[in-house]
Amino acid sequence: xxxxxxxxxxxxxxxxxxxxxxxxxxxxxxxxxxxxxxxxxxxxxxxxxxxxxxxxxxxxxxxxxxxxxxxxxxxxxxxxxxxxxxxxxxxx
Numbered sequence: 001x002x003x004x005x006x007x008x009x010x011x012x013x014x015x016x017x018x019x020x021x022x023x024x025x026x027x028x029x030x031x032x033x034x035x036x037x038x039x040x041x042x043x044x045x046x047x048x049x050x051x052x053x054x055x056x057x058x059x060x061x062x063x064x065x066x067x068x069x070x071x072x073x074x075x076x077x078x079x080x081x082x083x084x085x086x087x088x089x090x091x092x
Contacts, residue, residue, distance in 0.1 A: 002056035005034075005083035007048065008067075012076035014045040021070045022078070026051065029058045029066055051080070 010022055019038070026033065031053040038047035053063065064080050071078045 002054055004051075004053050004055035004060060006051045006053075006060065006063075006080050007083055008051055008078065008080045010038075010045070010047040010049075010076055010078050012045055012074065014040055014043055015074075018045055018074055018076065019047070021074050022047070022067075025066050025070050026063075029063050030054065031058070031063060045076075050083070 010018065012018070023033065031051050033049050034052050035050035036047065037049075038045070040046075051063075060080065060082060067078045067080060070076065
C-alpha cells in the first residue's frame with residue numbers, strides 16, 4: 001500500500017454545506033481524515049485537516065483535482081500538500 005499523509009487547508013466565506021461538500025468528496029476517494037481543526041474568524045471559515053490515503057489507489061494529484069470541483073462549487077480556496085513537505089521544512 002502506498003500510504004500518503006497530507007495536510008489540507010480550506011478557507012472561504014462561511015456558508016452552509018462546506019464541511020459536507022469537502023468530506024463527501026474525500027470519502028469518495030477513500031481519504032481518511034485523521035485530524036481536523038476548524039474555526040470561524042468573523043465571516044471567514046478556516047479548516048485544516050490531516051489526511052491519510054492509499055496513493056497507489058488514489059494519487060495525490062487525483063485527490064487535488066477532485067477538490068477543485070468543491071473549491072469552485074463552494075467558492076473556497078483548498079490546498080492539499082504532502083505531509084513530507086512540512087516535515088522537510090522543519091528539518092532544515
